[in-house]
Amino acid sequence: MTPYDAFGGDAFVRSLCARFYALMDALPEAAACRAVHPPSLARAEEKLVEYLTGWLGGPPLYTDKYGHPRLRQRHFVAPIGKAEVEGWLLCFHRAWGELAPQSAMADEILAKVDSLGWHMANRD
Numbered sequence: 001m002t003p004y005d006a007f008g009g010d011a012f013v014r015s016l017c018a019r020f021y022a023l024m025d026a027l028p029e030a031a032a033c034r035a036v037h038p039p040s041l042a043r044a045e046e047k048l049v050e051y052l053t054g055w056l057g058g059p060p061l062y063t064d065k066y067g068h069p070r071l072r073q074r075h076f077v078a079p080i081g082k083a084e085v086e087g088w089l090l091c092f093h094r095a096w097g098e099l100a101p102q103s104a105m106a107d108e109i110l111a112k113v114d115s116l117g118w119h120m121a122n123r124d
Helices: 003-007 009-026 028-035 042-055 061-066 082-099 104-119
Strands: none
Touching (some): 003 104, 009 028, 009 042, 042 061, 082 104
């Protein structure tokens, strides 16, 4: 069973992404991360839904639509330093903690998300 299936499929991913971006809008600790996004988070939220769906083992929505993710390259347009990464990870961890059932699989996914988050940094 894939993580996508184990955590609840499309409904889980959509709830996770909606909560993630709601936290980004609300948490002062995420202000640096929020500042590199456009005023509306709707497009970013949909792209994250598409990406996480495939990344968690569901349908490859993102790659079918946009091709290879090349996440770091696609994010070079935004200045991403320590504050941006920490804000992003804070929002993701909180949303994940609220919605994902506790499990070894959930912990493993968070560890991979942490690595991916820090990989996105493109400035000191």
